[in-house]
Amino acid sequence: MHFTDSAATTRVRATRLAVPGATLGPTSPLPAYRPIRAMTTTSLAADAPDAMRERVARGRLHTPLPYGVQSDYDRGDQPLGLPAVTLDNGILRATVLPTLGGRVWSLRDLRADRELLLVPERLRFAGFALTDAWFAGGIEWNLGSTGHATTTCRPMHAAIVDSPTGQGLRLWEWERTRDLILSLDLTLAGDRLLVSTRVINPDAEDKPLYYWTNIAVPETDTTRVLTPATHAWRTSYSGSLDRVSVPRPEGATDISYPAASSASADYFFDVAGQSGRSITSVESDGTGFCQTSTDELHGRKLFLWGHAAGGRRWQHWLVDDQAYAEIQAGVCATQLEHDLIDGSSQRSWTEAFGAASLDPAAVSGEFDAAARTAADAVQSVAPIADLEEWHRSWLADYAVRAPQAPLHSGSGWGQVELALREQPAPDGLTFPAVDDDSRLAAALLAGEPVDEPLLPLISARWQRVIERSPHGWWRSYALGVLDHLAGDAATAREHYRASLDQRETAVALRGLAVLSTNADDAATLYAQARQLDPHTRGLLTEHVSLLLDADRARDALDVIDAATAALRDHGRTRLLRAQALHRLGRDTEAAELLADLEVPDLAEGDRAIGDLWRQVCPDRPVPAQLDFSMTGDDASPA
Missing domain, CATH: 2.70.98.10 (Beta-galactosidase; Chain A, domain 5)
Known part of the structure; x- marks a missing residue:
């Protein structure tokens, strides 16, 4: 045909x-x-x-x-x-x-x-x-x-x-x-x-x-x-x-x-x-x-x-x-x-x-x-x-014909990236105006200072733009992230601290916390970050996970209890609470939390729920609603 x-x-x-x-x-x-x-x-x-x-x-x-x-x-x-x-x-x-x-x-x-x-x-x-x-x-x-x-x-x-x-x-x-x-x-x-x-x-x-x-x-x-x-x-x-x-x-x-x-x-x-x-x-x-x-x-x-x-x-x-x-x-x-x-x-x-x-x-x-x-x-x-x-x-x-009637807009990043390269769009494509997500990057490209949160841009082209951009807290923070990713922890710390000297932000404090080799210092940095940003769930998750890894389960419970109700009630936080309760020997309470637990952002291969159940209730099989094993053997890693 x-x-x-x-x-x-x-x-x-x-x-x-x-x-x-x-x-x-x-x-x-x-x-x-x-x-x-x-x-x-x-x-x-x-x-x-x-x-x-x-x-x-x-x-x-x-x-x-x-x-x-x-x-x-x-x-x-x-x-x-x-x-x-x-x-x-x-x-x-x-x-x-x-x-x-x-x-x-x-x-x-x-x-x-x-x-x-x-x-x-x-x-x-x-x-x-x-x-x-x-x-x-x-x-x-x-x-x-x-x-x-x-x-x-x-x-x-x-x-x-x-x-x-x-x-x-x-x-x-x-x-x-x-x-x-x-x-x-x-x-x-x-x-x-x-x-x-x-x-x-x-x-x-x-x-x-x-x-x-x-x-x-x-x-x-x-x-x-x-x-x-x-x-x-x-x-x-x-x-x-x-x-x-x-x-x-x-x-x-x-x-x-x-x-x-x-x-x-x-x-x-x-x-x-x-x-x-x-x-x-x-x-x-x-x-x-x-x-x-x-x-x-x-x-x-x-x-x-x-x-x-x-x-x-x-x-x-x-x-x-x-x-x-x-x-x-x-x-x-x-x-x-x-x-x-x-x-x-x-x-x-x-x-x-x-x-x-x-x-x-x-x-x-x-x-x-x-x-x-x-x-x-x-x-x-x-x-x-x-x-x-x-x-x-x-x-x-x-393929090279221009689109006729637009039906929906994607991101504004195509226009910003083409402007960075001083290139036209490929034949058959148009990239409409920048959007809220790319607005700050367009300003950065125009030589304006970035004074609002923007996820760091990590390509070599953007690094050159950031290096010659006006000085400010975000520029120092972004350079810290680039050095962090490159494995240069010492220089990354310098940039994060320089950023904090100009403005205290949760993201720069969190960067220092991630780089810290001392769990107590990292916990302090996370606590400071969360005072500035009490609503970002990732900060709470990382903070509590750090405390659990440092065998500070009691402190982990205190941090959870002090969080906003929306964060406390999230399934991931409830799982962390159950882990802390188990570390403290309170397995009955942990089992009660796990019984009806739903963690929305459950990931493929995430074995945390099943593993915790086996530790909390070693004489009971993993309930069907908690068994996310990918191997066909509930005693095997998920």
């Missing part, structure tokens, strides 16, 4: 999505001096190729700065009216959320009246992303570094554009950890959603490139995920990346049925050398969902939660009773790797998403035959030659 042959014309319109869910609070003013989540995979199998080892060693972020952490969200069920954009051609309807990373929330087959994706019944955040807040469901776009993107809960620019089949939707934003531009054109072509992507490097230097598309698909007891492969690279929260055979890595369990596995795991299928790579999630009746792409996306992956208590608990935490798996596609073979994007260049590809329809008998057959049948079916509806032809035409004729 030729995608442009479709007679169905696409219409794009702005709307709002009514859904109950959580609210996302303000970004933390505290810079993260290290990644907010440690890598769970720390070693590679002996048979990992040298090129893979090189890509794994490349490009890991040591801080999410210049982004702030998004950890202040709740688990409420408020009625939300989220800005949304729909694409509709009478065959498919895609619903996109421009304020939440451009997530495709829904992709509905209108003729079959069937939803193709996992669509959550409510919006729930958890601490999975590079800057914390993330939510499950739909199709997400991840540019940056290993993990869910910094932009996953941040707005993107959105506008209507021309496409070969009517109106299309362009989403774009400046990703600030890498200083790369992500641009996606979404178009409906018959019964396929086509997404054509550009990653643009505006700078002369080469940069690490990480990109993965994550797709949440419904999971039943008979859901099967198929892609032609005999082996995969597996991570299973054991700390190692290992090459295993598929579909049965060991024993009799067929991992192509996600619900059959016990523990949570990632399977990065070895599909090297294939053209027209695809991955399909299909039910026993032959209906399902499939993805394919042009050859630039080399990797294909299955993530499964498994049927162990922890996996089931995580799914319920994120999407209530809606079980799901993820099928994914990326630039590299695994998500531990970073490719390179050349300086002053771009990388591009097109993906096709849509319904799958297979013979039920083929679906239930041997994996090799079933996977080949699925791949052939995908090729019949989205042939690689036609997809490549579409991509060439889009890249030459449509």
